[in-house]
Amino acid sequence: MTMLFHRFANPTRFLRLAAVIQPWMAGITLLLGAAGLYLGLVGSPGDYQQGQSVRIMYVHVPAAWMALFIYSSMAISAAVGLIWKHPLADLIAKSSAPIGACFTFLSLLTGSLWGKPMWGTWWVWDARLTSMLVLFFLYLGYMALVNAFDDPQRGIRASSILVLVGFINVPIIKFSVDWWNTLHQPASVFKMGGPSIDPSMLWPLMLMAVAFNTYYVWALLVRVRAEIIANRIRILRLKQVHG
């Protein structure tokens, strides 16, 4: 396992592997995404209470899942990068951040669009919404820090520590916001459709979730490859300058 782990620390080997995986990920994303969207937007019934706006859920819920998933995978990559000085783990953490921030923003945006017809307002200080907003700020802080140094390596190291601190804090923030919300606003409007969800709705949801996941891998591979190539260009330029 450790052998395998260090085997792919070599960027050239990774680039070769990435070139093989990437088209597959793109294909699965497009295929499952199209199927999920078709089932979600056309093939599934509207909700008996929410009507047609329930279809926003097929984008909203997987995006929220991805927002949390990507932050966790960033924390794991950051830990691996700090402990074993694994160069690829560093790049994965760095390249995941903008994707995760986009998913967080997407889930906030779709939530807001859903909230307008359902609750009659674009935004409520619901516990769930608020913790997603804080997660979005954590992503922004990470991205600001990673790009704030002249030496990219230093930026990655500093932001790896930050993402680990944030990762410990996410459950604490979630708990605090839940407490705060129950104090201020005891009757919550928001209740997810209950534990039983009809298969006609579960299928598109799961398809979209898988499609979002493969999209993440696809976008991540593109970004990491770009980072590696940019690094090489930088080194070549430096060599040219120094003769």
Add this chain to the structure above:
Amino acid sequence: MIGFVQILRRDLRLAQRQGMDSVMAVMFFVIAVVLFPFGVGPEPNILARIAAGVIWVAALLSSMLSLERLFQTDYEDGSLELLTLSPITLEVAVLAKITAHWLTTGLPLIIAAPLLAVLLNMSVSGFPMLILALALGTPSLSLIGGVGAALILGSRRGGVLLSLLILPLYIPVLIFGVSAVDAVIGGFEAKAQLLIMAGFLLAALPLCPWAAAAALRQSVE
């Protein structure tokens, strides 16, 4: 332990001789709070309702003002490198510097807070709890802020970056600090809030100096 005391005394002496830092932080605190009646109107009831929250938010912001300089001056004149090379454990040194920051910024804020509470027409029954909650909360703020201050060393646009990094992490302290004061004013017990804040402090006490020291080691590498 000797190292801890020495660094603490050095930082306090520096703050006393050259720094207006703690005075500036308190002045910012007062001015920020005084702005609120202009913003929301002078009705005593409204002011009393928002007093605890306003004081806490202003305290967060003003304790952040001097954070940027916590390690910056040492980083620039090279004493930070000596500190990492010295036999004192870096975590202990960081804890000493954070303690000095709290003594020069957090403590004056706690002293100024009751005065501002009077200006905002806060119910007198909440005063002891406001002081107690600030006394439990501001050390956590300094500890979390220390990590942020260590992370931004050597970066471009440090100050704004610092606020983006650590303000989201301050939210739990803010929530429980305000809720403790509001609970007492409303006639409830605030023991749960105080225990949770003490828990934050106890968790931050070992973890934050550790993370900050790791960040400092990266910065002088």
